[in-house]
Amino acid sequence: MKAAFHLLHQHFFKLVIASYLLAALLPGPGTWLRDVQLGTVVIFGETTRLSLSLLLLSLLLLNAGLGIAVQDLYQLLRKPQALLAGLAANLLIPLAFAFTVSNTIGRLWHSPDEVQNVLVGLAIIASMPIAASSTAWTQKNNGNLVLSLGLILLSTTLSPILTPVGLNAIGLITTGDYSEDLHLLAQSGSSGFLLISVLLPTMLGVLLHSVLGAKRVSQVRPVLKDVNLLVLLTLNYSNAASVLPSVFKNPDWDLLLIIGIITTLLCLIAFATGWWLSRKLKTSPHDRSALMFGLGMNNNGTGLVLANLALGDHPLVLLPIISYNLVQHIVAGWVDSRLQKPVE
Template identity: 40%
Template sequence: MGDQDAPHEWIGFGFLHRHFLWLLIGAYAAAAIAPGAGCWLANLTETGHVGGYSVRISAPALMLASLLFAAGFAVRGDHLRGVFRSPLPLAAGLFASVAVPVLVLMAVAPVLLLWHDPVEARDLLVGLAVVAAMSVAGSSAGWSRAADGDCALSLGLVLLFTALSPLTTPRSFGTVGALAPSDAGEVLNHLAGAGGASAFVVLWVVFPTGLGLICRWVIGGNRADAAGPHVKQVTSVILLVLCYANASTCLPRVVVDPDWDFLALIAAAAVVMCATAFSTGFLTAKFVRADPARRAALVFGVGMANNGAGLALAAGALAGCPLALLPVVAVNLTQHLIAGYADARLRKV
């Protein structure tokens, strides 16, 4: 490759990945300072009908679907065939990803009864429950790949959890809701049942992921791989826009009238949630005696939740809990910070 092509390659394919954390911080800053376009996007909705059912179609949900379509489109056949070659790490990682966040919230829920503002306590718990109920983040595979992780195990965790999420998501909401204070419990039980969490996951998470897998099979792996860098670039931009749009609905009020003790509580809760998840990934790898490649896959797979889905779900279903987006935003930023630390630690092991 000539020198003239190097700047284009750096800007087109490397810049977004290398500077994603700073771009994410910039998106949140833009949401706080200039939320107009983000609020317009977040409120861009239409009601349609699928199979006789009324379906709320929104710009954030469509952006989420495009991200999951791209995730399915990027799955290589050899990685997919290798998913079940390591059943113990896969099963252990899946169990940890499903159970540990819910167990953490079950321990935290009674403690929040002591908080002086019940509305803040409700919205914090509901936001954290949304994070806990989400599937493994597709970005975990990218972090794992950068750390020389096992791609088959990484993708197996993402795909298997995604496939099971219509069952696991409402059950997670119901489990936490059963032990939550009354207001939060009512919201979470509603999400688990008539609130549409299961339908949301099927329509906007499972279906586009499967469609991406099918499209890759139709056009062929070589063509899909050739398009991969361009698709990755576009999806990185879409993810930043999704974060900006959803954060625009909650961050401006924080800037105008900051509640410092509540913000400190949110930050502490996000750190505890993310640190526990990543620590569980390390412990799971130790439990199954994983080699370095599988250890990296488990650390990022267990440690990172699909907060793009969480933001889209919260924006559409939690209008009555206006502060519930704040914990999702905080966890989204915190998990990328801790992922950077985990990446550095894995390279030293």
């Protein structure tokens, strides 16, 4: 078993790519996994479905919270420069990128309607909190898990304010029905979903750390890392299985190509911004990992849910969100391998 997990760590980037290939060739088990429903709960007047995918995401944050002591969170709040800079960059970089796309590619592309779909997709990417899966990548890279969790918690807690800001901002550069949909979406909420999938499991993990003590937690930490990687691979496969076959069934190759280029460029810029902020703030390599994975990875699962509910009449809007969701894990795997290379 130990040898198998060693191979898992050593070849994880290759396994991420393999999970996408498997999803394209054998999507059945992945779509089944994504469709497993475990009931519903009502919070803040919102009905949230409890799916197996949501519980797996929650497990990532429970494991991350288990590695955090309460005093670590206090320490982070005493020196919040990296936390606040990361939060600001997480909102501003995607917004600036969307405005740049609108003023460059948007003016040159042959189909104005496709441009509008891409911009709306970027609006949803820009307005989402930081992804829970970024903690697993940070933990794998021995990064600052406290800063990683802080970025997720703060971006999620402030999402009722920041999400409408992002949606309304890009609503100003879209037109017609697309602009109206963005402004309407800004008025709807996803607080219940975020509370269940992010805040509750994280707080439960921190509470368990206090109950068990640092010594016991340190004994199970290697196991938690292994579990996180298996959960990441499972979620990657499941998410890809639900979209890749339909995307390539009747493909519009030029649209897929430009979306791939746009989302890959945005993801690389986001990761590079995390590295740049780390240099400017003169943080440790552990903080650098947390900033890079935090800024590069957004909670696009929530974005897909919102887009499906509010933008069902514009199915092409889903393509940029889906593309970014796939690209961010590929880029994260590559970044992880590069960050660990000097150590090896």
